[in-house]
Amino acid sequence: MSSIKLPLLKKGEYDIWGMKMEHYLAHTDYPIWEVIQKGNGPVSVTTNTQGVVKVLPPRTAEEILAREREI
Numbered sequence: 001m002s003s004i005k006l007p008l009l010k011k012g013e014y015d016i017w018g019m020k021m022e023h024y025l026a027h028t029d030y031p032i033w034e035v036i037q038k039g040n041g042p043v044s045v046t047t048n049t050q051g052v053v054k055v056l057p058p059r060t061a062e063e064i065l066a067r068e069r070e071i
Helices: 014-026 032-038 061-070
Strands: 044-047 053-056
Touching: none
Parallel strands: none
Antiparallel strands: 044 053
16 A cells, blocks of 8 residues: 555646646656656666666667667
């Protein structure tokens, strides 16, 4: 059972609710706000030398083509 309490949307308070939801989504451990802003795409995950997992942003088509040409 989760104890997370999300902001409730009340009539006439959409702007305030929107700001609260943006803040909540931007500050959770999940990169969901980035998906909302940029859209869903392929996810790359890497681990640094300390063992911390980092989610890399999706690559653009231009970056993929440049890498293929480089190979």
